[in-house]
Amino acid sequence: MPEQETLHRIILIDDEPDILEIASLCLETVGKIRVSARSSARGIVEFIDRIRPDLILLDVMMPEIDGPTALTHMRADPRFDHIPIVFMTARIQPEEVREYIEMGAIGVVGKPFDPMGISDELKRLWSESRASGSVALSAVG
Amino acid sequence: MSDSFDAETEEMERMFEEVRQRFIQSLDERMKNTEAAVARAVGDGEAAADGVERGYKELHTFCGMAGMVGFADLGSMARAALNVLSPARREKRGLEPAEVNQFQIPYQRLKAGIEGAVGR
Numbered sequence: 001m002p003e004q005e006t007l008h009r010i011i012l013i014d015d016e017p018d019i020l021e022i023a024s025l026c027l028e029t030v031g032k033i034r035v036s037a038r039s040s041a042r043g044i045v046e047f048i049d050r051i052r053p054d055l056i057l058l059d060v061m062m063p064e065i066d067g068p069t070a071l072t073h074m075r076a077d078p079r080f081d082h083i084p085i086v087f088m089t090a091r092i093q094p095e096e097v098r099e100y101i102e103m104g105a106i107g108v109v110g111k112p113f114d115p116m117g118i119s120d121e122l123k124r125l126w127s128e129s130r131a132s133g134s135v136a137l138s139a140v141g
Numbered sequence: 142m143s144d145s146f147d148a149e150t151e152e153m154e155r156m157f158e159e160v161r162q163r164f165i166q167s168l169d170e171r172m173k174n175t176e177a178a179v180a181r182a183v184g185d186g187e188a189a190a191d192g193v194e195r196g197y198k199e200l201h202t203f204c205g206m207a208g209m210v211g212f213a214d215l216g217s218m219a220r221a222a223l224n225v226l227s228p229a230r231r232e233k234r235g236l237e238p239a240e241v242n243q244f245q246i247p248y249q250r251l252k253a254g255i256e257g258a259v260g261r
Contacts (some may be wrong), residue, residue, distance in 0.1 A: 016202055018160045022209060025156055029149045061201050090204035112208025
């Protein structure tokens with residue numbers, strides 16, 4: 001299988017509709033990334049199975065199932081435990097970021113994010129994650 | 142490329158303006174929800190801890206949205222209020238009286254900031 005060179009498709013989950021709208025538009029328009037967006041992490045595993053994303057951008061603070069809980073669900077399924085996850089949150093103190101990384105996220109995007117820069121940031125995190133070998137190449141896509 | 146780029150840029154600007162207007166329209170309700178939550182957050186028990194959680198959530202969302210729609214200063218003010226709620230949220234408890242007083246300082250700053258920014 002030829003090595004995938006760029007980030008093509010992501011899942012974006014955030015309970016705030018305006019954030020979903022802005023982020024989706026920026027990622028698709030500026031980054032040319034296909035975005036499958038939803039407002040809840042409920043049924044996340046089934047959604048991943050259907051979409052097969054290269055990366056998941058996940059809000060930390062959501063009702064019902066928060067980002068860290070959703071991450072735990074994904075990591076418990078060996079089919080999807082390799083997919084890189086980036087958290088999105090307004091809380092980006094160094095100790096908080098360290099906690100998210102220790103949970104298994106490859107990075108954190110702070111809110112508010114730079115609408116014109118978020119695509120490059122995700123592509124950078126995704127590339128670094130692949131370079132470090134934390135992503136199983138054959139299992140993506 | 143430039144035609145398509147211009148159209149995409151215009152579309153983004155239009156959408157940002159729509160979201161910005163929706164955010165401005167939502168300010169009264171966001172502040173009302175925050176105040177109601179913090180009013181319940183005083184003291185002991187699950188209801189107080191839940192009040193902290195709800196107030197935190199409102200301000201957390203506010204922080205994220207404000208900066209993206211051109212109100213970075215309001216986002217910083219909301220973050221200062223959020224920081225006061227953080228210890229109680231982490232410890233899953235209600236606010237102590239001193240914390241309520243402490244919360245009022247950045248919160249009143251935020252209200253004044255909103256008044257100055259959008260006239261309400």
